[in-house]
């Protein structure tokens with residue numbers, strides 16, 4: 001067994017929260033650069049150039065990329081040969097998020113009850129998805145999620161007879177309905193299959209895949225290419241002001257499902273698609 005200390009987990013997550021909210025990953029920066037060249041509308045180009053400038057200022061002056069620094073979503077892959085010491089894993093993760101958001105002066109966006117809505121003042125608790133995997137390391141993926149785009153996301157329980165055409169139609173309708181509210185250009189995470197909650201988790205996880213990297217499944221890869229083209233023909237454009245770049249990428253994950261169902265989740269993320277990975 002390899003030991004990993006809770007204090008190391010908290011320290012790592014603290015740093016990740018500050019990094020992810022001030023710097024976009026290389027894949028997202030490249031997607032933004034390519035979009036400036038690809039965008040055909042002058043206004044759209046200007047919006048993209050402003051987003052690039054905003055990103056540069058954020059990193060240089062250590063000002064968050066967006067005022068909505070998100071709810072901390074974590075995917076934690078724990079090797080089954082790992083022994084966590086010095087506390088409780090979930091507490092260590094939340095302690096890292098707490099220190100990241102307080103020390104980094106990041107906006108505290110979490111309320112302790114969905115109806116009474118008292119702010120927790122430290123952006124905890126985080127949303128944590130655990131996965132036990134082979135090995136003796138721990139891989140932490142942090143994806144602070146803004147809710148402008150989260151609010152435009154959907155889970156749709158399609159029927160098997162809807163097939164691939166039904167899937168395409170539902171994805172395009174969801175992105176179209178999101179319009180400017182999701183702060184485009186967006187990244188579209190999609191989960192197809194599993195059950196009600198599995199497809200939603202896959203859609204969120206798909207957002208952490210580097211933009212421009214396709215699914216290894218041939219038909220899914222083709223679907224990603226076809227739908228990205230169709231989404232970009234919707235005309236929503238950067239900032240929703242019209243143009244040819246409505247999405248940077250669409251990332252799809254699939255999973256086996258029940259004979260009677262075809263669950264589909266579409267999780268939209270804005271241009272601030274923050275994701276940051278560390279291994280302990």
Ligand code: SF4
Nearest residue numbers: 066146148149183270
């Ligand atoms: S959706 Fe994204 S860009 Fe829009 S306000 Fe929220 S975090 Fe910021």
